[in-house]
Amino acid sequence: MKTSADAPLRGAQPHCQTCSLNALCLPLSLTENDMEKLDDIIRRGRPIQKGQLLFKQGDESQSVFAVRTGALKTYTLASNGEEQITGFHLASELIGLSGYDAGKYPLTAKALETTTVCEIPMPQLDDLADDLPDLRKQLMRTMGTEIRHDQNMMLLLSKKNADERVASFLLDISQRYQRRGFSATHFRLPMSRVDISNYLGLAVETVSRVFTRFQKNEWIETQGKEIILLDNNTLYDLAGLTPVNEKCLHEA
Amino acid sequence: MKTSADAPLRGAQPHCQTCSLNALCLPLSLTENDMEKLDDIIRRGRPIQKGQLLFKQGDESQSVFAVRTGALKTYTLASNGEEQITGFHLASELIGLSGYDAGKYPLTAKALETTTVCEIPMPQLDDLADDLPDLRKQLMRTMGTEIRHDQNMMLLLSKKNADERVASFLLDISQRYQRRGFSATHFRLPMSRVDISNYLGLAVETVSRVFTRFQKNEWIETQGKEIILLDNNTLYDLAGLTPVNEKCLHEA
DNA sequence: CGTGGATTTGAATCACCTCAAAGGTCGTGG
C-alpha cells in the first residue's frame, strides 16, 4: 500500500492524457479527443511553496486550478480579519470554481506544503464548456459536490460537538486519501492543528484535547501530523455515518 | 413602496417572457428567442400548501425548481434525524441544483407558506444547457452564488456570536426583498423562529432573546413575523458588513 | 544548538443551551 508521503506522480506529468489523476479530475468522462482539447488550454507552472498564495480574495478571478501534488487550504476573510477555512484541497481537486462567474475570487487559496497545480484559464475553459457537453457536465458535477460538501459542513458546524467534528474530519480525509489509492487508516495530515480547529469551528486547544482523548481511548494513534485510525466503527459512529456509506463530506 | 405581502405576480404568469421575475431568475441574460426555448420545457403546477414537501432527501432528482410565489426552506437530515436548514428560498430563486448530477436530491424542500413553483425537468434543462451558452453560464452562476452563500454560512456558524448571526440573517433577508422591489426595512419573515434558530445554529430561546434585546435597543421593531429595521448602521456593523457593500450572504 | 512557532495541558470563565413554564397566535369546530 502506498502512503500519502508518496507523490502521486513519479515525474512531472505534462499531459492530462497520461496523468494518473485524470480519473479523479476534470477530464473524468472526457473522450481521448476532448481531453486533448482540455489539455491544450492547461498551463503548468512551477511549484508553489508552503505558505504562498495561489490567489487572494478579491483578486480578479482568471483561472481555475487543479491540484497536481501537495495540498492547499481555501479561506474567506471576515470583516474583522479573522479567517474561516472553507476547505482543504488534495491532489486532483479543483479550486476556484466558486469565483467562476463572480469576476473576483471570493476566497484565498494558500499552499499547505509545496504544491503543483494545473492552471485552467477561465475564458478558455468557458469556451470549451460550450463545445464539450461532457466537460460542462463535469464542471457542474464538481460545483454540485462543492455545494453538498459545504452543506454538510453547515450541519457539522451547527449540530455536532467537538468529538463528532473531529471524527467527521478524520474520516473525510481518510476517504479522500483512499480514493487516491492511499491507505485509509494511515496517513499524514497536511494541515496544522490551528487549521483543523479553524475549519471545524473549534479552538485549537479543544482539537488538541480531542486528539489526546481519542488516543487515550485507542480510537486513533497520533504522532504529530501522522495519523493512524484504530477504531473505525467508533469514529463512523461519532461522525454520524455508517461504514457502508462511503460517502462523506465530499460525496454527500 | 410595495410590501412583501404583495404577490410579485398579480395574476398567474404562464410564461417566462412576461414574468416579472425573469430579470432575477434563470432567464436572466437570455435572448427573447432562448427564453422561449426555456419556457417550452417549464412546467407550472398547482400551488404547494404550507408544510408540504416539494421534494425529499433521497428522492430521485428529476427537476430543478424556480420559486414563483411564496417561500420554501431546504434542509438536510443528520443521521440522528435532526434537520439542518441550509437555505430559505424566496421568489425567483432556484432550488434543487445541488442534486443536478447526483441522481438524488441531497436535501428536502418544504413550503413555508402556500407556494407556486416553475418546474424545470433536468434532462431537458441539461440538453438546453448544451445548446444555449447563456443558459449554461447562468446555471453555473447560480451554483457559484450558492457556494458563496454556503461558505458565508460556514463563516457565520463558526465565527459569529448570536447577535451577529441574527443581524446577518435580517440583513440578508432585507437585501433579498429589496432586490425584488420590496421594502428593505419593513417586511414579513416567512419562516418561524424555530426555523431561524435552526438555520443560524442557535437555540430558539436564544433567537427569541436576541430579537427582544434588539427591540429594546431600538435596532428593530418586531410584531410576530413582521419586522422593521430601525438602525441599519448598527445591524450592518454587527453583521460585519459595510452598508456600502450591498452584497450579503447571496452575493459574496 | 538555539529560536520561534506549534502543540499540549491546566484552570477559570462565559455564551449559549437545556429545562420549565407562562403567554400568544391561529385555525377549527361547535
Place this chain on the structure above:
DNA sequence: CCACGACCTTTGAGGTGATTCAAATCCACG
C-alpha cells in the same frame, strides 16, 4: 362568534461544553 386546542414564542433559572488565558513542552529549521 366564541371557545378550544395545538403550536409557536417569550421569559426565567440553572447547567455545561467549549473558550479563554496562561504556561510548559515539543518540534522544525536555520
